[in-house]
Each structure stands twice: as structure tokens, then as C-alpha cells.
Amino acid sequence: MVISWWSLLWCIVPVAIVAAIYACWCAEDLLEVLYACLRMVIQLALVGFALIWLFDHPDAYISVAVILGMLGIAAWIAIRPLRKLAEFSPHSWLGAVIALVIGVGICLLITMLGVLAISPWFKPSFIIPLAGMYLANSMNVISLSAERYFAERRGGCYKSQAKKRAFKASMIPQVNGLFAVGLVSLPGMMTGQIISGVEPMIAVRYQIMIMAMLLGSTGMAAALMLNWLSSKDRILRNT
Structure with a gap:
């Protein structure tokens, strides 16, 4: 339709x-x-x-350039909530970039070369939408984890405790999504495929891939960002 x-x-x-x-x-x-x-x-x-x-x-260089541009913008948006905080540092953007490159990069490579085995690997109709999906979710988790980390630190938590609490809080939407998928909601990608006429079990396999990769990319990105912030953190206690 x-x-x-x-x-x-x-x-x-x-x-x-x-x-x-x-x-x-x-x-x-x-x-x-x-x-x-x-x-x-x-x-x-x-x-x-x-x-x-x-x-x-289709061109490998153009696809990579587009993804890098998306990554830079995602990192800038991810640290948006931190700019109003006294603890904000310009280094936060670099931390977000590193977290997104590693977290999203690993999952995107597994998706394109392993699960889907796309040829050529840079096929824009696959790599750009998937990269955007992984970046958007990881960007949100980075924002949540960073904001919660500084809230915990200002509340008197040690770095290690603040990281654990921030990580757990930032991953709540992802974990809730795993519990709810299929029972409460049909995610956007699966819904779109079904509406467009794709056989339901094919859509299910795609959605399983997406949910697993989103969990991986967001979890890695949040952990990397929190480690970056704690290494630069000089407020309150230093242990």
C-alpha cells in the first residue's frame, strides 16, 4: 500500500x-x-x-562517508543532555564517537558479513538503514547512561557504583523491548515488512537479528561511554 x-x-x-x-x-x-x-x-x-x-x-566510499557523517551527528546529539551540566567537557563528544564506532561497528559488520552475507558488503539499501537503526538506539542509550552517571556522582556515588547504576538504568528500554516483543508489540521493521507483504516467519528472523544487534550495540556503546566518562571524571571522589 x-x-x-x-x-x-x-x-x-x-x-x-x-x-x-x-x-x-x-x-x-x-x-x-x-x-x-x-x-x-x-x-x-x-x-x-x-x-x-x-x-x-552504489559505491563503497560513498556508503562509508554517509555512515561516518551519521555517526558524527549521532555522537553530537548523544551528548546534548550533558551540555547543560557543569561537568560537561568537549571530550565527551570524542567518547561518544569512540563508543559508537566500536559498538555499532562490530554489530554492523556481523550483520552485513555474517548474518546477511550481503554482496557487495557496502550495498546502500542494506548498510545505511541498518547503520541508522543501530546508531539511533545506541545514541539514546549513551545519552541516558551519561546523564544518569553524573546524577549518581553528584549524589555521592563512587565511580564504579555510578557506572553500574547508569548502565543498568540506560539498558532498561532495551531489556523491556526484549520482554515485550511479540507479546505487547510488533517492532517497526517487522511491522513494515509484514505490511509490505513479506512472509511473517521471514520478518521474524529479520527482527530477531535486529533485536540481538541492538542489544549488543547499545550495551557496548553504553559501557564504553561510561568507562570514558569515569576516566575523565574529577568530581567528588576519585575511587
């Missing part, structure tokens, strides 16, 4: 409802939410045109 641009106008309804809630409860953030929605639409439209060109002109 093809969704027309006119049909997408119905999406304004839930956005308007949430905007009204923001206006009543936290008006100071209303413009940010509306800006985020507008930016989302523009970004996705531009990405759609870019992907059409990339799929028609």
Missing part, C-alpha cells in the same frame, strides 16, 4: 494534540517540539531523495 502525501496530513492530528499538552503544561518547550517535527519531515524528505540516488549508484 502506497501512502500519498495528502494522506500524511492526518499525522497533524496527534502532533497537534501533543502540542496542545505542551502549551498547557510546559509552554517553554512548545517551539522546540514543533521545530523538531518540522525538521523531521524535511530531513526525511531530503534523505528519501538522497537514498534514491545512492541505491542507483
Whole structure:
């Protein structure tokens, strides 16, 4: 089923409802939410045109360059909540980059070369959407873990204890997702495949791969970011 641009106008309804809630409860953030929605639409439209060109002109260097660009932006967004904290350091972005490169890189290589055995390995229609999915989830976990780490440190926790608590808290959404998948929700990728006509058991195998890789990439990224932050941490106790 093809969704027309006119049909997408119905999406304004839930956005308007949430905007009204923001206006009543936290008006100071209303413009940010509306800006985020507008930016989302523009970004996705531009990405759609870019992907059409990339799929028609597959190239290893271009695919890698696109992924590196996505990675740099993801790292910058990941440390966004930290910029308001007194403990924020410019080194945090580098820590996020390293965490994403290793965490996402390992899982992306396993996916492309092991599970899917895609040839060529840089096929844009596979590597770019998968990289985006892994980066987005890992980016969110990095944000949660870093923010919780500094909250625990300010509360008087030692570094090792703060890392453990931050890691556990940041992984709650991922672990909850593993428990809920199939019983409470059908994840986006699986739903999209089924709607597009893919046989359900094929969609299931793809979703198992995605869930496992997301757990791996987010877990590694969070652990690496927390180790980076603790090595640079000079607040409170140093043990």
C-alpha cells in the first residue's frame, strides 16, 4: 500500500494534540517540539531523495562517508543532555564517537558479513538503514547512561557504583523491548515488512537479528561511554 502525501496530513492530528499538552503544561518547550517535527519531515524528505540516488549508484566510499557523517551527528546529539551540566567537557563528544564506532561497528559488520552475507558488503539499501537503526538506539542509550552517571556522582556515588547504576538504568528500554516483543508489540521493521507483504516467519528472523544487534550495540556503546566518562571524571571522589 502506497501512502500519498495528502494522506500524511492526518499525522497533524496527534502532533497537534501533543502540542496542545505542551502549551498547557510546559509552554517553554512548545517551539522546540514543533521545530523538531518540522525538521523531521524535511530531513526525511531530503534523505528519501538522497537514498534514491545512492541505491542507483552504489559505491563503497560513498556508503562509508554517509555512515561516518551519521555517526558524527549521532555522537553530537548523544551528548546534548550533558551540555547543560557543569561537568560537561568537549571530550565527551570524542567518547561518544569512540563508543559508537566500536559498538555499532562490530554489530554492523556481523550483520552485513555474517548474518546477511550481503554482496557487495557496502550495498546502500542494506548498510545505511541498518547503520541508522543501530546508531539511533545506541545514541539514546549513551545519552541516558551519561546523564544518569553524573546524577549518581553528584549524589555521592563512587565511580564504579555510578557506572553500574547508569548502565543498568540506560539498558532498561532495551531489556523491556526484549520482554515485550511479540507479546505487547510488533517492532517497526517487522511491522513494515509484514505490511509490505513479506512472509511473517521471514520478518521474524529479520527482527530477531535486529533485536540481538541492538542489544549488543547499545550495551557496548553504553559501557564504553561510561568507562570514558569515569576516566575523565574529577568530581567528588576519585575511587
